[in-house]
Amino acid sequence: MSDIGFAVIGVGTWxxxxxxxYASTPGVRxxxxxxxxxxxxAAVAREYGGAVYxxxxxMLDNPMVQAxxxxxxxxxxxxxxxxxxxxGKRLxxxxxxxxxxEEALGIVEAARLSGVTLMVDFHNRWSPMFCALKDAMDRGDLGAPRYAYYRLNDTIYVPTGMLSWAGRSTVAWFLASQCLDTLLWLFDARSAAQGGPGDLPVRLTCLTRSGVLTEERGVSTPDLYLTTVEWRSGLVTVIENCWILPEGEPSVFDLKCDIIGSKGAFHIDGSHHGAARLIGSGAANPDVLAAPRIHGRPTGFAAESIRHFADCVVRGTEPMVDGIDGLAVTRLILLMEESARRGCSVDVGELYAT
Ligand SMILES: NC(=O)c1ccc[n+]([C@@H]2O[C@H](COP(=O)([O-])OP(=O)(O)OC[C@H]3O[C@@H](n4cnc5c(N)ncnc54)[C@H](O)[C@@H]3O)[C@@H](O)[C@H]2O)c1
Structure with a gap:
């Protein structure tokens, strides 16, 4: 069987x-x-191959591009x-x-009508830390989840140096999107929405603050969001996302997650984990989890989620995360913005309805 042609639209950092x-996955060209x-x-094509557009x-008119x-x-x-x-490209x-x-619904509907595979890259679902947590929860090791704290912050380099478009987005879209998908997955929200086991968000309260980025750094976007989500079971989850950590932090992001249940707890330190540390003029934690290269090949959970999509296309199977999961997260972030704007809690409606 000949290799399937893949393409990438937007070859910046990610x-x-x-x-x-794609260049290192069997069955894929x-x-x-x-x-x-x-x-x-052109620089990316020189390194990994492919025609340049x-x-x-x-590019989408090229019939050799199938995904x-x-x-x-x-x-x-x-x-x-x-x-x-x-x-008709798989996506x-x-x-x-x-x-x-409207946009999220439009994409989901268009993919459904044309029968096109659609995956959203929520790569925490491939993270060994979160997979170990999910396994522990599914085994019942934690008992009934009562409280979760999830912090995913970036240094100020991200909105001021890495992303030229930070002023047209927010740390909620950039980071809370990962946190929210992770929590919906951990607590089986999609299953609960279909009447199966699991839990569903029912109420959300969000605070946001601006100042450092807008006034001191000239990037028009909030500094932080603090979000509390109440779930049907009584579970409370707190999510913290800020974009103003100092650049001296040993890692560009800071990830902590603690889940406390009736029988046990699970603690994740995803950034200052100490698994590897480089000391020079400062200290840094090299990435050994998200996308480290092993003998020249991209590995880690961020590479794994992309490879999962490629494998699904090659094998003709459905990805583990789809557009409806993406729609639910978009709805929750819009509710975060609404709650912050109105200064009150908001009810969470049907997240998965199309
Ligand atoms: N940077 C990260 O660590 C990271 C991690 C995970 C996911 N992401 C996600 O990846 C996406 C891109 O983020 P990024 O950090 O790579 O941004 P980026 O700015 O580094 O890259 C975006 C690229 O898109 C190109 N581009 C913009 N408009 C275009 C157009 N109309 N046609 C073709 N190319 C165009 C830009 O020239 C740029 O090279 C975002 O959705 C982001 O949330 C980023």
Whole structure:
């Protein structure tokens, strides 16, 4: 069987990883890369292969491209996803699926109508730490979950140095999207929504603060969001996302997650884990979990989720995370914004309805 042609739309910080994973996955050929910055696309193609495009509508006309990753700034996902679906391409889109409910619903509906595979890249579902937590919960080791604290913060480098488009997005779209999907997955919300076992968010309260990024750094986006989600069972989860950690932190992100149940607890230290430490003029924790290269090949949970999509396309199977999971997260982030704007708690409606 000949290899299947994959392409990446947007080969910036994260799209480059998608290209690298496709170039190193059996059964897959990196057919094309596209970036509005053509020099960037050409540099990625030189390293990993593929034809170079500056416009994705032209790339999507290439019949050799059968599956694509959309790795654009979040507010640009919808248009590119719809264009890819219209051309019948199987689709992996970075988180969040889209930044409005209409767009998210439109993508899910378009994929359903054309029978196109659609996966959203919520890669924590491949994280060994979160998979160990999920296994412990499913075995009943924690008893009934009563409280969860989930902190996922970035240093100020991310909105000021890494993402040129941070002023058109927020740390809620960039980081809370991962946290919310992880919690919905851990507590089996989708199953609960269909009448099966699991728990569902019922009420959400969110606080946001601005100042450091807007006034001191000239990037028009909030500094932080603090979100409390109440669940049907009485479980309370607190999610903290900030974009203003100092650059001196040993890791660009800070991830902690604690789940406390009636019988036990589970603690995750995803950033300052101490598994590997590099000391030079400062201290740094090299990435050994998300996307480390092992003998030149991208591994880790962030590479694993992309490879899962590739494997699904090659084998003709359905991915473990789909557009409806992405729609639920988009709805929750919009509720975070509404709660913060109105200064009150908001009820969580049907997250999975299409
Ligand atoms: N940076 C991370 O650590 C990270 C991690 C996980 C997921 N993501 C997700 O990946 C997506 C992209 O983030 P990023 O950090 O790679 O951003 P980025 O700015 O580094 O890359 C985006 C790329 O898209 C290109 N682009 C913009 N408009 C275009 C268009 N119309 N056509 C073609 N190319 C266009 C830009 O030139 C740029 O190279 C986001 O959804 C983000 O949430 C990022």
């Amino acid at each position: 799209g480059k990883l998608h290209a690298e994973v 990196l057919q094309a890369v596209c970036d509005a910055d053509e020099r960037r696309a 500056a416009r994705y509508d032209e 694509v990753s959309v790795v654009l700034p979040d507010f640009l996902h919808a248009e590119a996803c719809l264009a890819a679906i219209r051309k 992996l889109v970075e988180k969040p699926l889209a930044t409005t409910e």
